[in-house]
Amino acid sequence: MTIAVAGLGRMGAQIARKLHEAGHRVIAHNRSAGPIDQMKALGMEGAYTKEETVAAFGSERPVLWLMVPSDVVDTELDAWLALLPKESLIIDGGNSDYRLTRERSERVAAAGMTLLDAGTSGGVWGYQNGFSMMVGGDKAAYETITPALDALAAPEGAYRHFGPSGAGHFVKMTHNAIEYGIMESLAEGYQLLKEGPYGELDLAAAGEVWQHHSVITSWLNELSRDALKENPALEGIEGVVAESGEARWALETANEYALPMPSIQASFDVRLASQTGEVNFATKLLAAMRNKFGGHAIDGSK
Ligand SMILES: NC(=O)c1ccc[n+]([C@@H]2O[C@H](COP(=O)([O-])OP(=O)(O)OC[C@H]3O[C@@H](n4cnc5c(N)ncnc54)[C@H](OP(=O)(O)O)[C@@H]3O)[C@@H](O)[C@H]2O)c1
Numbered sequence: 001m002t003i004a005v006a007g008l009g010r011m012g013a014q015i016a017r018k019l020h021e022a023g024h025r026v027i028a029h030n031r032s033a034g035p036i037d038q039m040k041a042l043g044m045e046g047a048y049t050k051e052e053t054v055a056a057f058g059s060e061r062p063v064l065w066l067m068v069p070s071d072v073v074d075t076e077l078d079a080w081l082a083l084l085p086k087e088s089l090i091i092d093g094g095n096s097d098y099r100l101t102r103e104r105s106e107r108v109a110a111a112g113m114t115l116l117d118a119g120t121s122g123g124v125w126g127y128q129n130g131f132s133m134m135v136g137g138d139k140a141a142y143e144t145i146t147p148a149l150d151a152l153a154a155p156e157g158a159y160r161h162f163g164p165s166g167a168g169h170f171v172k173m174t175h176n177a178i179e180y181g182i183m184e185s186l187a188e189g190y191q192l193l194k195e196g197p198y199g200e201l202d203l204a205a206a207g208e209v210w211q212h213h214s215v216i217t218s219w220l221n222e223l224s225r226d227a228l229k230e231n232p233a234l235e236g237i238e239g240v241v242a243e244s245g246e247a248r249w250a251l252e253t254a255n256e257y258a259l260p261m262p263s264i265q266a267s268f269d270v271r272l273a274s275q276t277g278e279v280n281f282a283t284k285l286l287a288a289m290r291n292k293f294g295g296h297a298i299d300g301s302k
Helices: 010-021 034-041 050-055 070-081 098-110 123-129 139-144 146-152 167-195 203-210 219-230 246-256 262-274 281-294
Strands: 002-006 025-029 045-047 063-066 089-092 114-121 132-136 159-163
Touching: 002 010, 002 050, 010 025, 010 034, 010 123, 010 146, 025 034, 025 050, 034 045, 045 050, 063 070, 070 089, 070 098, 089 098, 098 114, 098 167, 114 123, 114 139, 114 167, 123 281, 132 146, 132 167, 139 146, 159 167, 167 203, 167 219, 167 246, 167 262, 167 281, 203 219, 219 281, 246 262, 262 281
Parallel strands: 002 025, 002 063, 025 045, 063 089, 089 114, 132 159
Antiparallel strands: 114 132
C-alpha cells in the first residue's frame, strides 16, 4: 500500500517504521520537520506540508493514518479535508472519543471521503512487539487497509473490525478504562507491601515471582517490577498522574447506560486527586508505569 502517516510522535513514528519495513510505501508527514528528517533517514519519503503529502499519491487513492492527540483531531481533519480528493481514506489511529468519531465520520462522508477509527494499543513497545488494533467504520474500507494492519499487528489475531464508525474507538476507550483500574490495583498492592507489616519487603522480587504464572501475571505487573527494580523507592517521581480522557468518556457512557463502574471511577478519581497534591507511593508507581508503557512524562504533564 501507499500510506501517509501524519503525526510522527511516539506512536506515529513507530507505525511509519513498521509499515515501511513491511514493504509499504510510506509518506511521512509531521507538523515539525525533525521527525520527517528522521523517517527520511530510514528510507521513507518525507512530506513537509500537507499539500506535498497529498501530491505524493499522484493518481492513487490517498490513505492517511492520522496519529495526533485527540484535542487536535478536529482542526487537523478540517485541514486535510480541504486538501484531499474525494474517495480518500482517513484513519484516526489515536485515542479519540468515539462519540466525536461518529460525528466526524459524517463530516468526512459529506466531503466524499471515508473515516475509519483504529484504536491502537501497545505503547512505545509496539514497534518491537507489534500493536493491538480495534477498528470501526465502513467494512469495505477496512478490508482495503488489512495489508497495513497486518504489518502493524502483534502476532496472531491482534486486530479486528468491531462495527460501524466509532466502534473501534469505543473498544479502545474501554480497554484504556480497564487499564486505569488494573494499574490502580497494582499500585495499591505494591504500596501495601511497602508500608504494611513487613516494611523491608523486596517489592521487585514480589513482582518477579508474580510474573511466573501467578493469577496477576501481566505486562503492567512486569513494568511495575522493572520500575521497582530500577528505582525501589521511586525517588524523583512526584506521583502526579495524567488522565488522557478515555476513562472519563467510559464513565460518562456507563452513566448514560446506568452501569456501575466503581473501580474505574476510583482509579480515575485517584489520578485527579494526584493533580491537586494527593500523591503517595501508589501514584508514583502509576506514573512510573505510564512512563514505561507509553513514554509519558514522569511528571504527569501528559
Ligand atoms: N503513547 C502511547 O502509549 C499511546 C498509546 C496508544 C495510543 N496513543 C494515542 O496516539 C495518539 C498520539 O500519541 P503519541 O503518544 O504518539 O503523542 P506524541 O508523542 O505527543 O506525538 C504527538 C504528535 O502529534 C503532533 N501534533 C501535536 N499537536 C499538533 C497540532 N496542533 N497540529 C498538528 N500536529 C500536532 C506532534 O507533532 P510535533 O512533532 O510537531 O509536536 C506529534 O507528531 C494520541 O491520540 C494518543 O492518545 C498513545
